Amino acid sequence: MALHEELAILVVDDDPIALKIIDRILTKEGFKIRLAQNGSSALAQIKNGWPDIVLTDLVLDEISGLDILAEVKRRMPETEVVILTGHASVNSTIEAIKAGAFHYLEKPLKPDLLRHTIRQAAEKYSLAARVRNLEIEEEDGSLAIIGKAPALAEVKRLIRYIKESDSNVLITGETGTGKELAARAIHKSSTRRNRKFLAVNCASFTEQLLPNELFGHEREAYTGAASYKAGLLESADGGTVFFDEVGDMPLTMQAKLLRVIQERQFFRVGGTKPISIDTRIIAATNRDLKKLCDAGCFRRDLFFRLNVIGINMPALCEHRDDIPMLISHFLKKVSARAGSRIEKVSREAMQLLKNYGYPGNVRELENIVEHASSMARGRTIEVEDLPPDLTDFHSSTFHQKENELESLEEAEKRYIRWVLEKVGNKKSHAAKILGIDRSSLYRKMKRYELTE
Amino acid sequence: MGPTNLILLIFEQDDYREESLRYSIMLAGRMASTLLVLVLRDHQDKGDDRINRLVSKIPHDGVTIRTEIRCGDKASELLKYVATIPPPTTVVWGSDESVLTSGSEKRTKHWFARFKSEFQCPIVTSKARDLKSDV
Numbered sequence: 001m002a003l004h005e006e007l008a009i010l011v012v013d014d015d016p017i018a019l020k021i022i023d024r025i026l027t028k029e030g031f032k033i034r035l036a037q038n039g040s041s042a043l044a045q046i047k048n049g050w051p052d053i054v055l056t057d058l059v060l061d062e063i064s065g066l067d068i069l070a071e072v073k074r075r076m077p078e079t080e081v082v083i084l085t086g087h088a089s090v091n092s093t094i095e096a097i098k099a100g101a102f103h104y105l106e107k108p109l110k111p112d113l114l115r116h117t118i119r120q121a122a123e124k125y126s127l128a129a130r131v132r133n134l135e136i137e138e139e140d141g142s143l144a145i146i147g148k149a150p151a152l153a154e155v156k157r158l159i160r161y162i163k164e165s166d167s168n169v170l171i172t173g174e175t176g177t178g179k180e181l182a183a184r185a186i187h188k189s190s191t192r193r194n195r196k197f198l199a200v201n202c203a204s205f206t207e208q209l210l211p212n213e214l215f216g217h218e219r220e221a222y223t224g225a226a227s228y229k230a231g232l233l234e235s236a237d238g239g240t241v242f243f244d245e246v247g248d249m250p251l252t253m254q255a256k257l258l259r260v261i262q263e264r265q266f267f268r269v270g271g272t273k274p275i276s277i278d279t280r281i282i283a284a285t286n287r288d289l290k291k292l293c294d295a296g297c298f299r300r301d302l303f304f305r306l307n308v309i310g311i312n313m314p315a316l317c318e319h320r321d322d323i324p325m326l327i328s329h330f331l332k333k334v335s336a337r338a339g340s341r342i343e344k345v346s347r348e349a350m351q352l353l354k355n356y357g358y359p360g361n362v363r364e365l366e367n368i369v370e371h372a373s374s375m376a377r378g379r380t381i382e383v384e385d386l387p388p389d390l391t392d393f394h395s396s397t398f399h400q401k402e403n404e405l406e407s408l409e410e411a412e413k414r415y416i417r418w419v420l421e422k423v424g425n426k427k428s429h430a431a432k433i434l435g436i437d438r439s440s441l442y443r444k445m446k447r448y449e450l451t452e
Numbered sequence: 453m454g455p456t457n458l459i460l461l462i463f464e465q466d467d468y469r470e471e472s473l474r475y476s477i478m479l480a481g482r483m484a485s486t487l488l489v490l491v492l493r494d495h496q497d498k499g500d501d502r503i504n505r506l507v508s509k510i511p512h513d514g515v516t517i518r519t520e521i522r523c524g525d526k527a528s529e530l531l532k533y534v535a536t537i538p539p540p541t542t543v544v545w546g547s548d549e550s551v552l553t554s555g556s557e558k559r560t561k562h563w564f565a566r567f568k569s570e571f572q573c574p575i576v577t578s579k580a581r582d583l584k585s586d587v
Contacts, residue, residue: 061454064575099480110496170494173456174540174541174573174574175483175541175542175573176483188498196480231453250537279500284543286539286571286572286573287572315574320462357574357576358574359541359542359573359574360482360483360541360542363483364482364483367482367483368482371482387478388474388478389474389475389479389578390581391581392471392581393474393475393579393580393581394469394473394577394578394579394580394581395576395577395578395579396549396552396576396577396578397575398552398568398574398575398576399574400569400573400574400575401569419577
């Protein structure tokens with residue numbers, strides 16, 4: 001894809017012949033061109049926020065090129081402006097550059113110089129746009145979650161909604177739906193984004209090793225402990241700890257974690273001095289914790305403490321429309337990592353990929369795309385590049401709904417109740433935290449029947 | 453991926469569908485999972501080794517496969533077995549898929565169709581597309 005493909009240029013000149021010539025030269029370069037023969041027409045287009053680059057004659061009618069430059073810099077400071085003039089003067093050149101013009105070209109225009117200057121302006125504009133996008137991504141972690149379907153849009157909305165909050169979050173969903181990705185997005189969107197995010201898989205540690213991993217130990221706490229070691233909670237102080245597969249945490253550890261959440265302190269293994277921490281907890285599970293609570297395998301009080309905000313990651317089959325977007329994303333990843341040049345997927349292959357059931361969800365899709373990329377000979381993934389089970393077998397997948405999907409309303413109700421409890425029912429304070437005014441808060445309290 | 457990723461493939465009686473096993477192996481490979489193959493029978497059978505022969509016939513590089521044969525009431529044996537393993541991330545029903553997909557009585561009367569809600573993970577059935585069953 002050319003660097004400047006799809007960039008829009010507004011050309012302003014009261015000389016119709018000059019407009020035609022410039023239009024022809026720059027259209028051949030691949031730019032989208034609009035023309036304006038006077039200042040008013042140019043300003044009207046600028047008000048619509050249209051151009052990425054403006055090429056304007058200095059001398060027009062009652063509105064000059066410098067007026068246009070000033071208006072562009074006021075409305076769309078990222079738009080680059082190139083000034084044209086048949087009357088080169090040092091003063092006007094300096095004035096234009098000082099006012100933010102990218103460059104200054106003399107008439108009669110030399111086509112090569114015109115092309116070169118516009119290409120440079122395009123490059124500068126595109127680079128600045130990429131930096132702007134990165135800055136937005138830095139602050140909005142939800143952008144890491146790929147997908148536009150309603151099921152995911154709800155998740156992203158909730159992540160953005162809670163970004164100022166410090167409450168614990170419980171993320172549920174099948175294996176491979178992106179629970180850790182969501183946890184990282186929450187952390188990245190939060191005020192803790194510049195502190196650590198540490199993850200622990202509760203199923204990977206035995207009942208004996210998990211306390212050591214979380215709380216660390218004192219020197220000589222046990223044989224072989226030659227020095228003190230900080231655990232995850234201490235290392236992530238000020239940041240976030242992510243408990244993956246929290247449903248597999250042993251009951252004894254659950255009790256200890258509950259105490260940490262309640263008291264915000266803990267003891268290292270073998271220690272006698274309490275360690276205070278300020279760590280946010282995000283937990284994830286693919287199990288039905290309510291069922292585990294009923295069966296006595298998970299502490300109900302811990303469940304409520306973790307589930308202040310609940311986010312359910314939908315199975316991939318619930319947002320199939322995102323499959324092409326996800327495939328494109330994974331192809332770019334593979335290309336960046338392995339240098340492959342796969343550009344697209346054939347229609348037949350895409351149909352198979354869209355129809356498959358994905359019991360392993362997004363993670364399985366990623367693996368399938370990687371496999372297909374390694375098999376493809378050309379730049380297109382064909383049917384024969386897909387794993388044989390997709391082509392040779394017809395599989396049907398039945399996804400369980402582990403919990404009733406909670407609506408945004410229910411999540412909002414629970415969150416508002418929690419905030420009110422936290423601030424001792426002070427409405428002004430609660431409204432500020434929630435980012436709404438007091439009357440909106442009162443309306444929501446009435447709607448959700450959240451009494452004093 | 454942790455070591456607890458399991459795919460559970462369930463066969464009933466002698467109804468071993470080779471495509472189910474092949475699919476399960478490929479899925480386990482993709483998901484870096486161990487494949488547990490469970491055969492549920494009413495009674496012991498001298499042909500009990502068939503499943504191991506079927507497994508060894510199919511290439512499964514990089515995939516750990518464990519087989520288990522249980523005899524008795526199938527629903528009870530399945531419950532007892534599942535209690536001994538970490539929760540699977542996917543269950544593959546390897547025998548007659550119509551017990552799950554058909555609109556007939558089979559779906560409501562078959563023991564597995566009534567049991568499947570006990571699992572908290574996706575359940576998959578797989579059959580050969582057209583007549584191309586040899587991979």
